[in-house]
Amino acid sequence: MIMETIHKPIVSVCLITYNHEQFLERCINSILSQEVEFEYEIIIGEDCSKDGTRAICEKYYRLHPNKIKLILHETNVGLIENYISIMQEARGEYIAVCSGDDYWCDSLKLNKQISFLNSNQDYVMCFTNAYEESNFSWQGYRKELFTNVEDREYTGHDIILKWIIPASSVVFKNHLIDFSFLRRRTFYAEDLVQYLKLNEHGKLRGMSDITTTYTRHENAITSNIISREKTLKKYVVNLLSIDVELNYKYRQIIKKDLSIVYYNEAKYMFKHVSCFTALTYFARAFWYNPICTINLLYKSVID
Numbered sequence: 001m002i003m004e005t006i007h008k009p010i011v012s013v014c015l016i017t018y019n020h021e022q023f024l025e026r027c028i029n030s031i032l033s034q035e036v037e038f039e040y041e042i043i044i045g046e047d048c049s050k051d052g053t054r055a056i057c058e059k060y061y062r063l064h065p066n067k068i069k070l071i072l073h074e075t076n077v078g079l080i081e082n083y084i085s086i087m088q089e090a091r092g093e094y095i096a097v098c099s100g101d102d103y104w105c106d107s108l109k110l111n112k113q114i115s116f117l118n119s120n121q122d123y124v125m126c127f128t129n130a131y132e133e134s135n136f137s138w139q140g141y142r143k144e145l146f147t148n149v150e151d152r153e154y155t156g157h158d159i160i161l162k163w164i165i166p167a168s169s170v171v172f173k174n175h176l177i178d179f180s181f182l183r184r185r186t187f188y189a190e191d192l193v194q195y196l197k198l199n200e201h202g203k204l205r206g207m208s209d210i211t212t213t214y215t216r217h218e219n220a221i222t223s224n225i226i227s228r229e230k231t232l233k234k235y236v237v238n239l240l241s242i243d244v245e246l247n248y249k250y251r252q253i254i255k256k257d258l259s260i261v262y263y264n265e266a267k268y269m270f271k272h273v274s275c276f277t278a279l280t281y282f283a284r285a286f287w288y289n290p291i292c293t294i295n296l297l298y299k300s301v302i303d
Contacts, residue, residue, distance in 0.1 A: 007066060010038035011110060012090035012174065016082045017044060017100030021051040023215060028060050030103040032067075034110045043069045044100075045086040048076040053100070080182050083190045087179040095174050101215045102168040105131065109211035113171040116205065123153075124173045124202030125195065130166035130212040146214050149206040156199045159192065160253050167191045169212040176201045185241040188234040193242045196250070232265060259289035263296045 013031050017024055031042055042064075046057045054072065061068045071085050087095070094114060098104065106112075113126050132146040147164045159165055170191075177197050182190055195204065236258060243254050262285035270278035285293045 007039055007041070009041040009092040011036075011040040011094045011096055011114060011171070012092035013040055013042045013096045013098060013110075014083075014086040014090055015042060015044045015098050015100055016047070016079065016086060017049070017053055017057070018047040018076075018079075018082070019049045019051050019053060020100035021049070021053050021056065023101040023103070024053055024056045025060075027098060027100050027103045028056075030105070031098060032064070033107050034104070035107045036110050036114075038114065040067075040096075040110065041069055041092065042067055043071065043086045043089050045071045045082040046073065047078070047082045048073050080187055080190060084179045084182055090174055092174055094171055096171045098168045098212075103213050103215075104168070104211055105213050106209065106211035109169075109209075110171070112207070112209060112211070116207070117171065117173065120205070122203055123205045124176060125198050126171055126205040126207055127165045128169040128207045128209045128211040130169050130214050131210060132214050132216060134216040143213075145210070149208060151208045152206055154204045154206050156196050156250055157253050159195055159204070160250055161257055163192075164206070165191070165195060166212050166214050168214060170195075172198055173202075181245065185245055186237050187241050188238045192238070193245060196242065196246055228268075232261070235261065255288045256292050259285045259292040260296065261285075262288065263293055267300075 015027065015031070017027075020027070028042070028044075034040070044057050044060075046054050048054075057070055057072070061070050069089060071082075071089060073082065073085070077085070094117065096110060096113070109128070113128070116126055117123055127149065129149040130146040131143055133141075133143045135141045146166050149164060149166075154164065177194070179194075181197070182193075187193060198204070239254050239258060243251055262281050266278045266281035266285060269281055282293070285296075
């Protein structure tokens with residue numbers, strides 16, 4: 001079911017949410033508090049949550065029916081299908097992204113990024129620095145810089161080898177890619193492959209401003225440590241799917257990244273599981289990039 005807005009926006013803020021009752025109001029309020037000189041809409045994809053997330057979405061729609069568009073899935077469709085559904089409804093010239101458990105901490109965020117993209121037509125996307133906020137039961141509350149985004153252009157190689165982009169900080173030009181491509185292969189995350197495909201249409205810009213807060217919590221996909229091996233397999237499958245989708249353009253850098261990931265996992269397994277298990281991961285690291293693996297091993301020995 002889709003509940004429509006009525007105006008023609010410059011920006012579509014696309015928000016996916018699932019079981020975010022604890023965080024969602026903070027997220028939506030941070031978007032509504034943006035100080036802008038243009039019209040924007042908020043598109044919320046609610047993926048049949050088990051908590052009170054849907055009720056919060058409906059409450060905000062009643063309060064802002066001309067600004068908020070709801071996509072209410074009757075069954076749980078998963079992250080990728082939910083993401084595609086909101087992107088296909090976006091009518092703005094630009095799309096900004098936010099997850100229901102994150103929030104924006106700069107009321108001028110959209111103005112800064114839209115102003116940059118309007119003034120620099122060779123760029124198709126920009127992103128900013130972010131805080132990382134967590135409150136795990138075993139370590140208490142923490143807030144620190146998520147990554148160190150600099151004021152410069154970033155290439156596809158940059159963002160594959162060193163994950164630098166806070167997803168909820170991103171703004172990009174609409175109508176450049178058809179998001180149904182995400183159905184073609186097994187993608188477990190929508191962000192990296194999207195940025196690389198956008199990079200085929202223009203440049204990517206980092207901005208040092210801190211505009212977003214990324215929330216790590218015990219229910220978040222990226223902070224679930226119960227099944228480490230399952231998470232690793234998904235990461236590998238996702239990268240290999242990206243490799244095929246982009247016609248092997250980034251083959252060497254992806255193989256290097258996988259080598260580093262498997263090498264680091266081998267170190268973890270050696271310390272926490274067994275030598276035999278560690279050797280299997282080391283062999284995978286060597287298979288993807290022998291030179292990189294040997295260099296990592298040599299560095300660990302001399303350190």
